[in-house]
Amino acid sequence: MRQYLGLPRIESAGLDGWMVRLFDRIDEGNLAWLGALARRCEEEFGEALVDLVPSYTTLLVVFDPLRLAPATARLRLQSLLATLEPDEAVGTGEVHELPTWYDPSVGPDLERVARHAGMSVQAVIDCHAGRDYRVFALGFAPGFAFMGLLDERLEVPRLDTPRQKVPRGSVAITGRQTAAYPAVTPGGWNLLGRTAARLFDRDRDGFSLLRVGDRVRFVAVDRATFERQGGDATPMEALP
Amino acid sequence: MSQYTVIGLRVERAGPLALLQDAGRFGVRRLGVTQGGPADLHGWAWANRLAGNPWGTAALEITFGGLTLVAERDLTLAVAGADLGATLEGSPLPLWETVMVREGQRLTFGSPRHGLRAYLAVAGGFHAEPVLGSVSCVVREGLGGFDGRGSKLADGDRLAVRADAGRRVAKQEVPEGERPDYAEPATLALLPGAQVADFSGDSLFAAFNRPWRVDDRADRMGVRLTGPRLTCRIGSLISEGIGLGAVQVPPDGQPIALLNDRQTIGGYPRLGALTPLAASRLAQCLPGQALRLRPTTPERSLAALRRFRDAVAG
Numbered sequence: 183m184r185q186y187l188g189l190p191r192i193e194s195a196g197l198d199g200w201m202v203r204l205f206d207r208i209d210e211g212n213l214a215w216l217g218a219l220a221r222r223c224e225e226e227f228g229e230a231l232v233d234l235v236p237s238y239t240t241l242l243v244v245f246d247p248l249r250l251a252p253a254t255a256r257l258r259l260q261s262l263l264a265t266l267e268p269d270e271a272v273g274t275g276e277v278h279e280l281p282t283w284y285d286p287s288v289g290p291d292l293e294r295v296a297r298h299a300g301m302s303v304q305a306v307i308d309c310h311a312g313r314d315y316r317v318f319a320l321g322f323a324p325g326f327a328f329m330g331l332l333d334e335r336l337e338v339p340r341l342d343t344p345r346q347k348v349p350r351g352s353v354a355i356t357g358r359q360t361a362a363y364p365a366v367t368p369g370g371w372n373l374l375g376r377t378a379a380r381l382f383d384r385d386r387d388g389f390s391l392l393r394v395g396d397r398v399r400f401v402a403v404d405r406a407t408f409e410r411q412g413g414d415a416t417p418m419e420a421l422p
Numbered sequence: 423m424s425q426y427t428v429i430g431l432r433v434e435r436a437g438p439l440a441l442l443q444d445a446g447r448f449g450v451r452r453l454g455v456t457q458g459g460p461a462d463l464h465g466w467a468w469a470n471r472l473a474g475n476p477w478g479t480a481a482l483e484i485t486f487g488g489l490t491l492v493a494e495r496d497l498t499l500a501v502a503g504a505d506l507g508a509t510l511e512g513s514p515l516p517l518w519e520t521v522m523v524r525e526g527q528r529l530t531f532g533s534p535r536h537g538l539r540a541y542l543a544v545a546g547g548f549h550a551e552p553v554l555g556s557v558s559c560v561v562r563e564g565l566g567g568f569d570g571r572g573s574k575l576a577d578g579d580r581l582a583v584r585a586d587a588g589r590r591v592a593k594q595e596v597p598e599g600e601r602p603d604y605a606e607p608a609t610l611a612l613l614p615g616a617q618v619a620d621f622s623g624d625s626l627f628a629a630f631n632r633p634w635r636v637d638d639r640a641d642r643m644g645v646r647l648t649g650p651r652l653t654c655r656i657g658s659l660i661s662e663g664i665g666l667g668a669v670q671v672p673p674d675g676q677p678i679a680l681l682n683d684r685q686t687i688g689g690y691p692r693l694g695a696l697t698p699l700a701a702s703r704l705a706q707c708l709p710g711q712a713l714r715l716r717p718t719t720p721e722r723s724l725a726a727l728r729r730f731r732d733a734v735a736g
Contacts, residue, residue, distance in 0.1 A: 193616035196665040196695030197723050201616065208660060220452075233451045235663030237687050242663025244451075248731060252720045319661060320454035321687035324563050327454075328661070365564065382453075384553055384565070390453040 183266040205239040213395045217272025237319040273395025282400045283408035284375035287417040291372035311400045325364035325382025327392040332358045344370035351376045378413030427549040429494045430583030437488025440575040444480040447556035451686045458558030461705035465503025467734045469543035472500030472520045474591035479547035480557045484540045487531040496588035497523045498545035504537025518596040537604035537706040546584030604706045611718035615694035625652040638709040642683040651675035654691045661689040667696030697723035
């Protein structure tokens with residue numbers, strides 16, 4: 183990878199980690215480089231590798247400093263970056279369809295988002311479901327995938343006060359990102375609907391339905407389909 | 423439960439927070455799954471060593487105390503870390519040394535005297551089915567622990583141990599120099615991070631020269647420190663991976679040191695990262711306790727980690 187405006191850069195992230203900063207802005211094109219870097223780290227750090235945390239523009243490389251001295255790890259990353267080539271085969275390569283029931287009873291922010299965007303509720307649904315998203319990062323909770331980029335017209339800020347409990351499967355947006363909540367957690371994103379897809383399953387090979395780099399498409403379904411797929415249609419306000 | 427495991431202890435009273443912890447859950451942070459593991463690696467490692475266990479064996483992390491356990495069989499065990507006023511059949515339980523407990527005996531943890539988290543290891547280790555490669559219990563994620571679902575101990579739980587948990591282990595004591603004095607104000611070694619130069623000069627001076635106080639917003643995710651307001655010219659970053667001990671500074675200028683159950687990624691600028699042993703020491707600080715931050719180098723902190731690991735390995 184060619185040096186340009188000080189990037190890529192290897193930054194201190196504690197005794198057992200180096201933060202490799204490849205880019206300074208969010209772009210789909212980052213994924214092929216970050217994916218390639220993760221693979222090379224797995225190959226070249228071997229047993230000393232403890233964990234990898236990819237995100238939008240960075241890869242945090244966590245290693246065992248007792249097996250591999252931090253300075254040596256840094257040199258290894260430097261030489262690896264010098265010969266890095268992008269790898270388009272990042273993620274599972276699958277296009278995941280997330281069937282989603284968009285409805286104010288399970289998407290209590292749908293109407294407010296529509297007003298904010300100056301669009302009808304149906305237009306908001308068509309717009310959200312109308313494009314493929316890439317998974318940029320997983321975090322916040324197991325299997326919680328940060329996806330983008332959302333149509334600019336749907337850009338709304340986080341809620342001023344996060345909800346204490348967002349139901350499992352809630353499909354949500356904020357800024358130019360979208361996500362689906364794998365489990366009940368607090369959350370400050372704007373809820374549009376609900377999917378019955380199991381996003382995190384400890385019994386599934388790989389555990390998480392979505393991986394960094396994957397493509398995701400939301401598909402609008404009606405309530406009957408959502409329930410047939412195992413979705414819980416309990417309205418937001420009726421939840422304990 | 424396999425044929426090699428038996429019930430070793432019954433939970434008569436669970437107290438506020440007792441969790442099973444092995445070394446942690448690794449290789450799955452890219453799925454948004456946190457690290458888990460003992461908040462105080464030092465106390466956890468010594469408890470295991472005293473019980474004759476190899477590195478990584480699952481032990482109980484007992485926070486605040488309030489726990490009463492009854493031995494369902496003869497057990498060899500050890501308690502290290504915080505002094506939570508533990509007693510065995512009403513007599514003070516010696517900490518930092520190997521102890522033999524007889525079937526039917528009652529082990530009670532009171533309340534914090536020095537430190538916050540005690541570690542109880544039994545010979546051979548507690549037994550639970552690993553989830554995503556680890557038995558470490560992360561309540562927020564519903565992963566690990568004795569039931570695999572991230573549950574803390576509850577009244578009436580029966581805890582599985584290896585069948586040979588009553589085997590005799592050469593009695594050991596932790597050398598005096600390896601027993602931290604948790605009553606002393608802690609000095610935490612911090613490796614300055616990539617954004618350190620984005621903090622104001624006054625803030626950097628204050629960070630390393632003024633005392634900090636442990637806030638009551640402190641748990642296994644992170645510990646908030648209150649003190650001088652730190653100003654950074656960066657408000658937020660594009661979210662990126664967060665290492666153990668990272669000290670992030672949100673816009674209110676009050677740092678949060680992130681521990682084992684932290685979120686995997688985040689976007690606040692960071693002063694740096696506590697060393698692994700400094701993060702362990704912080705996990706023993708009670709709300710209201712004073713502490714100081716001291717900058718260190720990778721060489722010094724690696725040497726300290728190596729000394730600790732060599733001492734525990736014996």
